[in-house]
Amino acid sequence: MTTTEKTAKLDSFASGMSGSSTASRAAQHPIAYRPDIDGLRALAILSVLLYHAFPTFIRGGFIGVDIFFVISGYLITSIIFNKIQNNEFSFFDFYIRRIKRIYPALLLVLTFTTAFGWIILLPSEFSTLGKHVASSVFFVQNFTLYHESGYFNPQATLKPLLHIWSLGIEEQFYLIFPVILFSAKKSNRKLAWIIPTIAATSFLINIINVASHPEKTFFLPHTRFWELLTGSIVALIDKKTETQNIKKYSGLFSALGIALILTGVFTTKESDIFPGWLALIPVIGSALIIYAGPKSITNEKILSNKLIILVGLISYPLYLWHWPIISYLYILGNGTLSVESGFFAICISFALATATYYFIEKPVRSNKKQYKLLAYMAITSAILTTIGLAINFGKITPFVTTTPLRDVSYAINEWEYPQGLYTTKINNSEINKINGEKYTLFIGDSNMAQYSPRVVYLAKNKLTKKGAIFFTRSGCPPVSGAFEKKTEHCKTAFLDINVAIENPDVDTVVIGAAWVSYLGLSADFIYNNKIMNTPEGRKELFLQLEKQIKTIRSNGKKIFVLLNIPTGNELNPSNIINRNSLLKFNATRNSEMISKSDIYIKFPWLSELKRVATINGATVIDPLDYLCNQQTCSGTTPSGMAIYRDANHLRPTYVRKYIKYIDATMQ
Known part of the structure; x- marks a missing residue:
């Protein structure tokens, strides 16, 4: 490489990702162009690019x-x-x-x-x-x-x-x-x-x-x-070591650095806790490669390859x-x-x-x-x-x-909770509440919180004398001690739930959640040291649910167990609109149907959840009975109004007007 070529490359040789001009030339500054670092940049960008693709x-x-x-x-x-x-x-x-x-x-x-x-x-x-x-x-x-x-x-x-x-x-x-x-x-x-x-x-x-x-x-x-x-x-x-022509063990350092980076690329997972300790793998690997210098055999023969440098x-x-x-x-x-x-x-x-x-x-x-x-x-x-x-x-x-599909487009991510409710605390736990003579306590995650527009509508229009307490935590199973592997915030989400249940002003309790996620689709949730979407994990949760129902009934309260709404990408309003048609400045629809029978085939344990709740004295509400016909579940009404806000939650506008199956919990 000529001096002129080195000088040109120095202009882009100052930062890991974005680079920066060095302004001065190699003759004026002791930092020399290192082709191996451009090679390391190539390794970094190819890792990111291939991961995303x-x-x-x-x-x-x-x-x-x-x-x-x-x-x-x-x-x-x-x-x-x-x-x-x-x-x-x-x-x-x-x-x-x-x-x-x-x-x-x-x-x-x-x-x-x-x-x-x-x-x-x-x-x-x-x-x-x-x-x-x-x-x-x-x-x-x-x-x-x-x-x-x-x-x-x-x-x-x-x-x-x-x-x-x-x-x-x-x-x-x-x-x-x-x-x-x-x-x-x-x-x-x-x-x-x-x-x-x-x-x-x-x-x-x-x-x-x-x-x-x-x-x-x-x-x-x-x-x-x-x-x-x-x-x-x-x-x-x-x-400190720049006067040395050759660093001792440079070949070993470089090879070890490459090995660490490749290990990280092929073994680290999205579900891992990151950065944390795991980030040491690419960080130490990169540091070793850089420290090894441009003359180490790996850096010189591999990372300094002209194509890799490009x-x-x-x-x-x-x-x-x-x-x-x-x-x-x-x-x-x-x-x-x-x-x-x-x-x-x-x-x-x-x-x-x-x-x-x-x-x-x-x-x-x-x-x-x-x-x-x-x-x-x-x-x-x-x-x-x-x-x-x-x-x-x-x-x-x-x-x-x-376009004519603007209503569907505006449904995406429409969300109101906790509008219409005021925030207070039970011990150290935050709850959202609307006042009334007696209260219905709603326990669950965002799949429970999605019903708040209907509950607020009933209370504010004096269609019920009851108030409501929402004890919900997004992304958390409604069981004290259950948590997601990657984060522990769910562990303490429902620690004060028994205090809320024992409140004498609460006469009705509703438990609901994205059951198909915790017990079926996701392997990330743990309860009693068991993964919840395994047969052993589901058994543990059903036993806990049975105890919870019995405790609630022993306090003289009514108990409802609310099952899953239909979920799936087909129901997501962002997928109902054919995006490819927008490239032609048009707007056409994709199918927004899923098979009702397929839900029970895919999640056969839903029947067991329903059985456990029923035999222990809970009233079970199955949204599939209301949101689906005999064969299919749709993401829109017959008039074309979007029902969902995403693949897993109902749209507040629809909930407020049409989700009347929740009314029984407020009587």
Whole structure:
């Protein structure tokens, strides 16, 4: 490689994911271009890309982001440290170069994502996209996503800008870390103590919080900075050993690093608690590869391969493009992604990334009209932010709202609970309540909470004298001590339930939940050390339900057990609309029917649940008797009104007017 080629590549060699300009040339700065780190970038982006395109085959590819974090910490620390030592560091210069490097490709992808979203997204999805566009412009997408569903939630595939969370972490690090590095160096404080201390603190916060607050730990910077700081520590160690021509054991370090990363890619699962301790696998693996240096045999022969380097060079635009494309293919496929679609996404992503690199990134990087470029980017950012906020607040609506299927489109994610109720507490447990002479206590998850619009309607229109107490916890089985493997928040969800049951003003108790999820579809829930969707687990839960019913009846109260509503992707209003027809600026329907008999065939234990409840004195309400005819269950009324808000919950508008089977519990 010639000196000129090395110099050109240095311009993109400063960060794990997004890169950054180094401004000066190799002759002026001791940090030299390392092709093996571009190779490591390639390994990271390919892991992420293959995971998103083929999630059932490359289960742990999401750890590629952790590799990027380590690379970022190493390169930025090396560059800033060298500039500070040479008295050349400028905050203004550093941040201007970050803007020039990051924004052009990002603004292009945001523009495409917004325009395509207008064509195929439904109102609630488009509103969320608008919020994400504005968040992405300012690199706070990780904070926005923290307040929504988790990264591994099935609904996450419907968020085309989900992946920008990691750019947020990096940019927040770049905002803070140069100040720490500069201040420490100028005050002669020992970086060898400061950086490891901050890294250890961040890692401990991650370990402490990952089980109880998984989304917080996944998305927020203070539980992720330790990964970037691991790269910083490697950079500082490199400074101590830079005079050595060959690092002892470098070949072993590199091989072990590759082995760790591949182990993580193929063994880590979405259901694992992450980051937590497991994040050490890709972080340590990446650190070992970087520390091994460009002359270690693995780094030189494999990671420095020209084709692999090329993938590394386009890793930033490839990262930006791949997920919106895959997400939109999920949406067009009604929540599924075929293998063929996965290959198509990879090909299109590589094509767009290559074009972006050569026609956007490189010209911008070499353009000398710095302030003119910054002005263009500032104006474009302001326009995108304004459009994003207008979309989020409903001032700009998607194409589908102009079609006959607009009612179906507006049903998506319609939700009212706990509107009409006031929040109070029983001991340490939060409940939602509407007053009355006596009370019906509703115990369950969001499948129970979905009935609140009808209950509030009855109470406020004086169709009942009773009040209601909703003791519900979303995503938690209505049994004290049951919990999800990945998080323990359900363990304490119903600790105070007996206090609520024993309340003398409560004369009726209703227990309901997404039984088919806890006892059938999901293997993630544990009760009495048994997985709930196994025969042994179901037996344990049925025994507990039997005890609970007997306890309630012994207190002289009526007891209802509410079974599952029909569920399935066919009933989801987002799938009723044929998204492919929207590409032609039309709007046609998909089938919205599921077979009633198939439900009992798929979940035969529903009959056992009904039997246990009935023989112990509970009144069983089976929504299938009301929401289905003899053969099928539909996602819409005969007039075409959507019944559901998603695949698993009824729409509040429909519940309030038509779900009269709940009325018996309020008598």
